[in-house]
Amino acid sequence: MAEENQAAVSPLASSNVTMDMLVSLCKRRGFVFPSSEIYGGLNGFFDYGPLGSELRRNIRNAWWEDMVHRRDDIVGIDCSIISHPKVWEASGHVGGFSDPMVDCKESKQRYRADQLFFAPVVVAGEKIGYVSVLEDAKMQTEAEEQANSLKRKLAKQGALEPIVLQDYTNAKPDEYALIPSPATGKPGSLTAPRDFNLMFETHVGAMRDESAVAYLRPETAQGMFFNFKNVVDTTRVKLPFGIAQIGRSFRNEITPRNFVFRSREFEQMEMEYFIHPTADWQKEHRAWIDWCKNWLVSIGLPAARLSEYDHPKAKLAFYSRGTTDIMFEYPFGVQELWGIAARGDYDLQQHIKFSGKALDYFEEATKSKVVPHVIEPAVGVDRIFLAVLCSAYYEDVVEGEKRTVLRLHPRLAPVKCGVFPLVKNKPELLAHAEALYKRLRRKWNVFWDVSGAIGRRYRRMDEIGTPFCVTVDFDTIEKDGSVTLRDRDTTQQVRLSEDELVAELSRRIDGV
Ligand code: ATP
Numbered sequence: 437m438a439e440e441n442q443a444a445v446s447p448l449a450s451s452n453v454t455m456d457m458l459v460s461l462c463k464r465r466g467f468v469f470p471s472s473e474i475y476g477g478l479n480g481f482f483d484y485g486p487l488g489s490e491l492r493r494n495i496r497n498a499w500w501e502d503m504v505h506r507r508d509d510i511v512g513i514d515c516s517i518i519s520h521p522k523v524w525e526a527s528g529h530v531g532g533f534s535d536p537m538v539d540c541k542e543s544k545q546r547y548r549a550d551q552l553f554f555a556p557v558v559v560a561g562e563k564i565g566y567v568s569v570l571e572d573a574k575m576q577t578e579a580e581e582q583a584n585s586l587k588r589k590l591a592k593q594g595a596l597e598p599i600v601l602q603d604y605t606n607a608k609p610d611e612y613a614l615i616p617s618p619a620t621g622k623p624g625s626l627t628a629p630r631d632f633n634l635m636f637e638t639h640v641g642a643m644r645d646e647s648a649v650a651y652l653r654p655e656t657a658q659g660m661f662f663n664f665k666n667v668v669d670t671t672r673v674k675l676p677f678g679i680a681q682i683g684r685s686f687r688n689e690i691t692p693r694n695f696v697f698r699s700r701e702f703e704q705m706e707m708e709y710f711i712h713p714t715a716d717w718q719k720e721h722r723a724w725i726d727w728c729k730n731w732l733v734s735i736g737l738p739a740a741r742l743s744e745y746d747h748p749k750a751k752l753a754f755y756s757r758g759t760t761d762i763m764f765e766y767p768f769g770v771q772e773l774w775g776i777a778a779r780g781d782y783d784l785q786q787h788i789k790f791s792g793k794a795l796d797y798f799e800e801a802t803k804s805k806v807v808p809h810v811i812e813p814a815v816g817v818d819r820i821f822l823a824v825l826c827s828a829y830y831e832d833v834v835e836g837e838k839r840t841v842l843r844l845h846p847r848l849a850p851v852k853c854g855v856f857p858l859v860k861n862k863p864e865l866l867a868h869a870e871a872l873y874k875r876l877r878r879k880w881n882v883f884w885d886v887s888g889a890i891g892r893r894y895r896r897m898d899e900i901g902t903p904f905c906v907t908v909d910f911d912t913i914e915k916d917g918s919v920t921l922r923d924r925d926t927t928q929q930v931r932l933s934e935d936e937l938v939a940e941l942s943r944r945i946d947g948v
Contacts, residue, residue, distance in 0.1 A: 538626055553601040572768065638650055654686060655814070735845050736844065783810065857907075
């Protein structure tokens with residue numbers, strides 16, 4: 437039975453969900469709310485509701501299990517969000533963790549200069565003005581429409597030359613006054629780009645002066661570097677080995693956007709994999725890119741929506757050997773999901789320099805000390821959360837009725853199983869169903885529902901991605917105690933004894 441059912445489950449298909457559909461589902465069913473909504477919300481901050489917090493927790497747990505528990509070479513840590521301010525001087529964040537910002541003096545809007553694109557409009561060899569657009573999957577079309585409308589407005593004849601968009605950091609000083617502001621559509625109000633540091637500052641202790649300044653961490657990675665020696669001295673790790681951490685990070689993003697994709701408070705899952713300085717870093721880097729991609733596919737993201745982007749050598753920081761981003765095709769365009777960077781020994785060396793402490797590793801074989809190099813896969817939980825929902829959202833027709841279904845991987849689904857007594861006016865049947873519900877909830881997050889027709893109860897579970905529903909009916913109490921297990925994706929039902937049910941759910945949810 438079980439094998440048959442497994443084969444019948446259709447694979448996760450890419451859905452054509454729009455951000456509006458997703459945001460609406462997230463609000464309606466309690467996945468994500470704007471933060472402090474009753475006060476009008478706060479741009480760049482979100483609150484995760486009952487289902488969203490479960491989904492996020494399941495993503496975190498899946499990563500931790502596979503990255504830490506199921507490997508012999510990686511250990512986990514959990515550092516404080518605020519650390520000694522010198523950490524951020526050593527890491528380079530105080531001096532250089534900034535994005536280029538541009539202001540529109542008229543509308544008071546602020547943009548990230550590398551997300552604001554412009555192009556000259558040239559008709560029959562004559563430059564007649566400029567167009568500007570904000571980075572978006574449709575920005576090329578939008579820019580061409582603007583160019584055509586400018587051509588019409590100025591009544592210019594002749595061929596429009598191709599619109600070649602560049603980001604605003606490439607604008608020349610004499611172009612600033614000519615490029616229209618995206619807010620007003622008119623030129624003359626954009627400033628030159630300038631650096632804006634993304635770190636949130638706070639003060640520690642009762643004094644509010646310079647000496648008390650500290651920062652909310654903009655990444656979790658530094659904790660792995662400044663605790664390197666602590667981990668080496670207290671565990672039995674041997675090179676190559678990794679230190680992993682999951683935790684909140686904060687960046688005062690100039691333009692938070694695309695829902696939870698770019699927010700000001702988010703959660704990261706980062707791992708620093710330390711390798712011998714003479715190890716083949718390219719091989720290790722490639723192995724981690726593959727690991728990350730395979731992991732994303734294992735939790736249900738379609739491989740066809742994933743791609744790789746190699747950062748051009750010229751744009752890398754001087755110490756960086758190579759960075760590859762795993763990109764995901766979101767509804768708003770192909771964007772970075774997971775960055776895998778080969779960082780050499782830069783971070784450890786910086787902390788050695790700033791702290792004056794030895795952060796090295798004693799190699800038994802050669803009886804010598806080495807400062808390892810590192811490969812860093814860094815990903816945001818919220819970006820995975822969004823990619824998972826984009827991939828799982830589906831609309832289909834069941835028994836002539838349209839349904840919204842989240843085809844979430846059972847490992848990630850917030851609720852694993854709905855438990856339904858067929859009727860609510862038969863005490864014996866209710867008691868049987870309740871006992872089963874209590875048995876299942878010792879292992880999984882399951883949901884008890886007695887209200888409405890069975891079909892409606894199924895639909896409610898489909899919409900939140902519950903992979904299984906169990907119904908206790910008259911046959912259960914009058915015949916052999918067996919129950920019905922219904923599969924969300926195939927809508928097929930099978931009858932199983934309670935022990936078979938538990939074994940089947942374990943296999944499908946936990947893979948054991
Ligand atoms: P981006 O170029 O999109 O700003 P980044 O290259 O600065 O991202 P990293 O510093 O490499 O990002 O951070 C590692 C991961 O953390 C990213 O791949 C992403 O998944 C996540 N992340 C970074 N910034 C944010 C944010 N503002 N909101 C949500 N997740 C983020």
